[in-house]
Amino acid sequence: MTTHERRSGEVILRLDNISLAFGGVKALTDISFDVREHEIRAIIGPNGAGKSSMLNVINGVYHPQHGTIAYRGEVRRSMNPHAAAASGIARTFQNIALFRGMSVLDNIMTGRNLKIKSNFVEQAIWIGRARREELENRRKVEEVIDFLEIQHIRKTPVGRLPYGLQKRVELARALAAEPSMLLLDEPMAGMNVEEKQDMCRFVLDVNEQYGTTMVLIEHDMGVVMDISDRVVVLDYGRKIGDGTPDEVRGNQKVIDAYLGVAH
Amino acid sequence: MFYREAGQFKTNYIDDSAIFPIRQDRIGFAIILLLAFVAVPLFATPYIFSAILIPFLILALAAIGLNILTGYCGQLSLGTAAFMAVGAFASYNFMLRVPGMPILLAFLCGGVMAAGVGIVFGLPSLRIRGFYLAVATLAAQFFIVWCLAKVGWFSNYSSSGVITAQQVEILGYQFRTPASKYLLVLGIVSIMALGAKNLARSNVGRSWMAVRDMDIAAEVIGIRLMPAKLLAFAISSFYAGVAGALYAYMYLGTVEPEAYNLDLSFRILFMIIIGGVGTVLGSFLGSAFIALLPIALSLLVGFLENSIHLSVSKSMTSNLELMTFGGLIIFFLIVEPHGLARLWQIGKEKLRLWPFPH
Amino acid sequence: MTFFFEVLIGGLLSGVMYSLVALGFVLIYKASGVFNFAQGAMVYFAAITFVGVTEFDISPWIAFPISLIVMVVLGLVVEKVVLRPLVNQPQITLFMVTIGLAFFIEGLAQLMWGANVRGLELGLQDVPLEWVSERWGMSISKFDLAAAGVAAILVTSLALLFNRTRIGRALRAVADDHQAALAVGIPLQQIWGIVWGVAGFVALVAGLLWGSRNGVQFALTFVALKALPVLILGGFESIPGAIVGGLIIGATEKLAEVYIGPMVGGGIEGWFPYMLALVFLLVRPEGLFGEKIIRRV
Numbered sequence: 001m002t003t004h005e006r007r008s009g010e011v012i013l014r015l016d017n018i019s020l021a022f023g024g025v026k027a028l029t030d031i032s033f034d035v036r037e038h039e040i041r042a043i044i045g046p047n048g049a050g051k052s053s054m055l056n057v058i059n060g061v062y063h064p065q066h067g068t069i070a071y072r073g074e075v076r077r078s079m080n081p082h083a084a085a086a087s088g089i090a091r092t093f094q095n096i097a098l099f100r101g102m103s104v105l106d107n108i109m110t111g112r113n114l115k116i117k118s119n120f121v122e123q124a125i126w127i128g129r130a131r132r133e134e135l136e137n138r139r140k141v142e143e144v145i146d147f148l149e150i151q152h153i154r155k156t157p158v159g160r161l162p163y164g165l166q167k168r169v170e171l172a173r174a175l176a177a178e179p180s181m182l183l184l185d186e187p188m189a190g191m192n193v194e195e196k197q198d199m200c201r202f203v204l205d206v207n208e209q210y211g212t213t214m215v216l217i218e219h220d221m222g223v224v225m226d227i228s229d230r231v232v233v234l235d236y237g238r239k240i241g242d243g244t245p246d247e248v249r250g251n252q253k254v255i256d257a258y259l260g261v262a263h
Numbered sequence: 264m265f266y267r268e269a270g271q272f273k274t275n276y277i278d279d280s281a282i283f284p285i286r287q288d289r290i291g292f293a294i295i296l297l298l299a300f301v302a303v304p305l306f307a308t309p310y311i312f313s314a315i316l317i318p319f320l321i322l323a324l325a326a327i328g329l330n331i332l333t334g335y336c337g338q339l340s341l342g343t344a345a346f347m348a349v350g351a352f353a354s355y356n357f358m359l360r361v362p363g364m365p366i367l368l369a370f371l372c373g374g375v376m377a378a379g380v381g382i383v384f385g386l387p388s389l390r391i392r393g394f395y396l397a398v399a400t401l402a403a404q405f406f407i408v409w410c411l412a413k414v415g416w417f418s419n420y421s422s423s424g425v426i427t428a429q430q431v432e433i434l435g436y437q438f439r440t441p442a443s444k445y446l447l448v449l450g451i452v453s454i455m456a457l458g459a460k461n462l463a464r465s466n467v468g469r470s471w472m473a474v475r476d477m478d479i480a481a482e483v484i485g486i487r488l489m490p491a492k493l494l495a496f497a498i499s500s501f502y503a504g505v506a507g508a509l510y511a512y513m514y515l516g517t518v519e520p521e522a523y524n525l526d527l528s529f530r531i532l533f534m535i536i537i538g539g540v541g542t543v544l545g546s547f548l549g550s551a552f553i554a555l556l557p558i559a560l561s562l563l564v565g566f567l568e569n570s571i572h573l574s575v576s577k578s579m580t581s582n583l584e585l586m587t588f589g590g591l592i593i594f595f596l597i598v599e600p601h602g603l604a605r606l607w608q609i610g611k612e613k614l615r616l617w618p619f620p621h
Numbered sequence: 622m623t624f625f626f627e628v629l630i631g632g633l634l635s636g637v638m639y640s641l642v643a644l645g646f647v648l649i650y651k652a653s654g655v656f657n658f659a660q661g662a663m664v665y666f667a668a669i670t671f672v673g674v675t676e677f678d679i680s681p682w683i684a685f686p687i688s689l690i691v692m693v694v695l696g697l698v699v700e701k702v703v704l705r706p707l708v709n710q711p712q713i714t715l716f717m718v719t720i721g722l723a724f725f726i727e728g729l730a731q732l733m734w735g736a737n738v739r740g741l742e743l744g745l746q747d748v749p750l751e752w753v754s755e756r757w758g759m760s761i762s763k764f765d766l767a768a769a770g771v772a773a774i775l776v777t778s779l780a781l782l783f784n785r786t787r788i789g790r791a792l793r794a795v796a797d798d799h800q801a802a803l804a805v806g807i808p809l810q811q812i813w814g815i816v817w818g819v820a821g822f823v824a825l826v827a828g829l830l831w832g833s834r835n836g837v838q839f840a841l842t843f844v845a846l847k848a849l850p851v852l853i854l855g856g857f858e859s860i861p862g863a864i865v866g867g868l869i870i871g872a873t874e875k876l877a878e879v880y881i882g883p884m885v886g887g888g889i890e891g892w893f894p895y896m897l898a899l900v901f902l903l904v905r906p907e908g909l910f911g912e913k914i915i916r917r918v
Contacts, residue, residue, distance in 0.1 A: 059483060061479065061482075061483065081479075081482040081483050081485075082482065082485055082486075082487050084483075085483060085484055085485030086485060090483075090484065091483055093480065097477050097479065097480035097483075098476075098477070098480070099472055099473050099475075099476035099477055099480070099481075100476050100477075101472055101475065101476050101541065102469070102472050102473075102476065106469055106472070109466075109469055110469045110470065110473045110481070110484060110486070111484055113466055113469070113470055113473075113484065113485055113486055114484075114485040116466040118466075120462065120467045120494060120498070123461060123462055123465040123466060123467050123468075124458040124459075124461050124462050124467075125458070125461065126461040126465065130465060131277065133466075134276075134277070134280065134465055134466075135275075135276055135277055138276040138279075138280070139276065142276070173484065174484075177484060177485070339713055339716070339717075386903075387899055387902055387903060390902065390903060390906045391902050391906050393712055393713055393716075394656045394712065394713065394716045395853060395857075395902065395906075397713075397716065398849045398850070398852070398853055398895075398898075399853070399895070399898070399899050399902065401846065401849065401895055402892060402895035402896055402898070402899045405891050405892035405895055406892040406895065406896060409888060409889070409891055409892050413885065413886040413887075413888065414886075525846075529720065529724075532717070532720070533721075536717060536721075578731070578735075578736050579732065582728040582729075582731045582732040582736070583728065583732070584728070585724050585725070585727055585728030585731075586724070586725050586728035586729055586732065587728075588721070588724050588725075588728075589721045589722060589723065589724030589725030589726070589727075589728060590721070590725055591721070592717070592718065592720065592721025592724070593703055593718055593721045593722060593725065596707065596714055596717060596718045596721065597703070597706045597707060597718070600710075600714065
């Protein structure tokens with residue numbers, strides 16, 4: 001546990017009293033929690049607890065009706081996706097959201113779109129800054145490709161890849177942006193044990209090497225308890241637990257939510 | 264056996280992202296360019312220039328424009344011809360009203376005007392998608408053509424909006440012969456095709472494809488949907504606009520707004536479906552296919568008439584043409600949705616392995 | 622003021638005819654998710670087949686069932702040959718394939734029956750109703766009124782078919798979710814066949830009405846282009862939407878032509894409905910009757 005405490009820094013993201021509804025359906029109700037710099041923060045809960053909605057609120061895909069989001073000191077009613085990306089938040093999706101018509105390399109290159117400053121005229125002529133930027137960003141992307149060990153599928157269209165590799169490419173696209181915070185929506189869902197181990201290793205390596213803050217949704221309790229520093233537990237859109245893995249494990253409400261309880 | 268990349272090593276990333284990474288392709292392409300710029304002008308007849316090659320190149324350019332919007336950015340448009348009309352009439356007015364206007368600059372300005380109009384009609388794409396948008400682009404098609412025909416100023420108050428393109432002259436040289444016109448069109452189209460290819464392989468092109476494939480994911484990695492879509496509309500319309508100006512100045516000479524009707528828009532759409540959606544090569548293949556198909560059909564009909572004395576009327580031929588177009592669209596969408604360009608790709612893969620099966 | 626109402630009512634009645642064409646689109650879209658651009662070509666094909674058959678000295682009462690059979694067969698063939706191989710393709714692909722289909726059917730129609738303009742007599746004359754002009758001094762076309770009546774009957778019976786019968790229930794289930802419908806044992810392909818058959822029937826009725834009004838000619842296919850803004854306005858999935866949308870387009874188009882047209886040189890009927898629909902879309906992208914779409918990630 002000591003390493004974890006050393007790793008975690010200041011609070012960089014704080015959500016206060018977030019409520020979100022679609023029409024009459026309440027997805028999130030009055031949820032507050034925070035994320036510290038460099039930590040791995042897990043969000044767990046049964047299906048339909050509002051975990052993905054939570055991530056969508058953090059990076060601005062959904063706009064909550066109530067509550068505030070404070071990211072790096074800036075307090076807002078809601079984020080928008082571009083502002084989130086520009087301030088260093090990257091994410092992966094539960095149902096893989098790769099660009100199916102493009103190769104692995106192009107997919108990962110899109111992750112660097114915010115770093116490219118040349119305009120369309122320069123890119124159409126393909127000289128000077130446009131060419132130079134293409135080269136620099138390609139180099140960066142190749143580093144990510146090496147890091148995630150996907151060199152061999154660089155030029156393959158993503159649609160032809162097996163599920164596990166697609167997940168890895170999606171992580172690569174997120175990493176290519178050199179994010180300071182990474183939102184991972186069930187990065188290990190549907191994987192076999194080996195693939196899960198690989199993915200765990202990558203997540204921990206990224207966290208260690210680059211100090212990237214992680215917010216992670218995962219169903220595999222073993223994984224969550226192993227790699228996360230602190231855990232938020234959601235059930236029916238409400239927060240029912242928050243703390244270190246050990247604290248959460250002992251929380252009666254959490255146990256009830258998972259095992260079911262006679263009301 | 265000869266089409267192998269063995270022994271060709273790329274030592275930097277720029278080589279790796281070249282348009283033709285394989286040496287044999289580069290040689291092949293150089294030969295095609297040489298043929299197009301040198302051999303064809305030496306041997307082709309005026310009929311071939313003005314009835315086949317010039318319209319083929321111009322419509323290929325328009326198809327590249329549509330491919331940028333539909334193939335790369337995923338926004339279906341049924342109004343390409345209207346943007347061509349804007350380019351043509353704008354160029355005409357720049358030539359007419361600005362003394363000493365160089366023709367190439369007039370084409371450029373025509374393209375820019377078309378881009379502006381394209382942005383306006385692209386605005387609905389921010390709120391609607393799919394065929395709702397396709398139907399909305401029909402508004403552009405009908406409105407623009409009506410506007411050019413009704414507002415006399417655009418056609419210098421000629422009756423029913425007919426304009427006669429001014430003589431094309433660059434640095435004192437007058438482009439009168441079909442061969443010289445062909446070379447000018449070929450030059451412009453080649454440069455613009457290269458530009459499109461460059462866009463497709465750099466960040467702008469990737470952003471478009473990202474928007475096409477999954478817009479929410481694109482937004483999340485920081486691509487702004489509005490500028491990306493509007494840029495696609497602008498550049499697509501720019502290409503269409505220049506193609507429209509060339510269509511008036513280099514092909515028809517005298518043109519009315521009705522020449523840029525819905526039928527032409529559909530023709531260009533057919534080109535990219537048959538040629539290949541989302542490829543520059545496909546635009547050329549599709550345009551060639553659509554240009555050559557009526558000729559092939561009339562040859563076939565002529566052959567039938569001679570051999571089995573079947574009398575085929577003129578209207579029958581044109582109906583057969585309609586049916587063939589329609590049938591081919593259905594066929595390609597069912598059997599090879601990526602069009603001729605994909606078939607070309609598969610052919611090359613096969614050739615790499617030949618004579619071995621795998 | 623009388624003139625205003627005359628234009629308005631004339632517009633509404635011709636709007637009913639647009640609704641009729643739009644209805645064909647909605648039926649197919651609801652059941653199979655295909656936006657059938659070839660509906661206009663089908664209208665033309667139906668009308669020209671009817672006229673072509675009557676030219677063999679066959680009574681219209683026999684020509685009608687013959688054309689109906691032809692249309693149903695056409696619908697079934699289209700479903701089987703063109704659309705079935707494309708199940709689960711993106712909607713935009715299906716849309717483009719129907720553009721190809723439109724060209725094919727147009728060519729086929731003219732190849733079979735020739736391209737010249739034909740008249741079509743239904744025994745209804747396009748003359749003003751006497752008692753209306755006597756009483757209010759307005760001229761309301763008898764023909765338009767009859768056409769509106771036919772359309773009303775058709776819409777009512779389709780609504781009954783959809784809401785009250787077993788087939789209708791199956792249709793709605795299929796429209797909601799193909800796979801779920803298949804899972805509970807609804808014969809999907811049979812249903813699609815029925816829908817294309819019904820769409821062929823609607824095309825025939827629309828073709829006869831439009832054909833007897835404007836003559837049976839290639840330009841009939843353009844009527845379908847007019848039905849598109851109707852659909853944008855009313856939403857692709859709503860039968861009431863098609864009706865109300867048609868009425869709005871018909872009325873505004875006539876009013877615009879009469880009151881705005883002279884100021885800008887006329888001929889604005891061609892694009893006004895589209896612009897109206899476009900402006901409307903910017904305000905309410907889901908259409909008049911569509912539900913607000915929540916896109917989930």
